[in-house]
Amino acid sequence: MNNEEIRKIVADVLPEQRYKHTLGVAETAIELGARFAPTLCEASLERASLVHDYKKPFGRVELTELLQQYEPNEDFSSYGGVLLHGPVAAYLLKEDFGIEDEEIFHAVYYHTTGRAKMSLFEKIIFLADFIEPGRHFPGVHEVRKLAEKDLDLAVLESLRSTIHHLSAKHVLIHPLTLSAYNDQVRTAK
Numbered sequence: 056m057n058n059e060e061i062r063k064i065v066a067d068v069l070p071e072q073r074y075k076h077t078l079g080v081a082e083t084a085i086e087l088g089a090r091f092a093p094t095l096c097e098a099s100l101e102r103a104s105l106v107h108d109y110k111k112p113f114g115r116v117e118l119t120e121l122l123q124q125y126e127p128n129e130d131f132s133s134y135g136g137v138l139l140h141g142p143v144a145a146y147l148l149k150e151d152f153g154i155e156d157e158e159i160f161h162a163v164y165y166h167t168t169g170r171a172k173m174s175l176f177e178k179i180i181f182l183a184d185f186i187e188p189g190r191h192f193p194g195v196h197e198v199r200k201l202a203e204k205d206l207d208l209a210v211l212e213s214l215r216s217t218i219h220h221l222s223a224k225h226v227l228i229h230p231l232t233l234s235a236y237n238d239q240v241r242t243a244k
């Protein structure tokens with residue numbers, strides 16, 4: 056399936072705002088790729104962006120059931136339903152879009168949590184999801200400024216801001232996010 060065909064399917068599945076966000080992520084991922092990783096395939100970045108949130112509209116029970124078919128011992132569901140749509144989408148990429156690319160699998164799987172040792176490709180999708188033009192929340196401006204110059208500092212700041220936001224609300228933080236943060240502290244200069 057080519058990116059145009061994928062885009063049409065995603066446009067049908069997603070509510071208008073989520074679809075707009077998806078296009079914003081694709082545009083931003085391509086920009087970040089050109090800036091920080093010109094050797095990465097632009098079409099792959101666009102493809103990962105287009106599919107990253109396509110399971111977002113589905114309910115927690117359905118997503119948990121789907122994920123447990125692939126990972127009976129998954130722990131994402133115990134950290135709030137919002138994390139589930141990433142890993143579920145990753146597992147369904149082959150069936151729903153014919154996508155078997157490992158890089159795209161990982162970028163989609165970990166876009167809700169991050170992880171330590173993210174590839175350049177994963178960092179770009181993770182960051183694009185955070186700063187695409189439709190995002191408006193406290194701190195996004197600082198991350199956008201960093202993303203003009205330094206990918207690792209921008210990823211670090213997005214993780215720091217997420218952890219700050221979640222801890223202020225006294226909600227659980229997935230260990231993958233904490234280890235992503237620790238890893239970025241070591242990586243970013």
Ligand SMILES: [Fe+2]
Binds near residue numbers: 108141
């Ligand atoms: Fe998402």
Ligand SMILES: [Fe+2]
Binds near residue numbers: 080
């Ligand atoms: Fe997203």
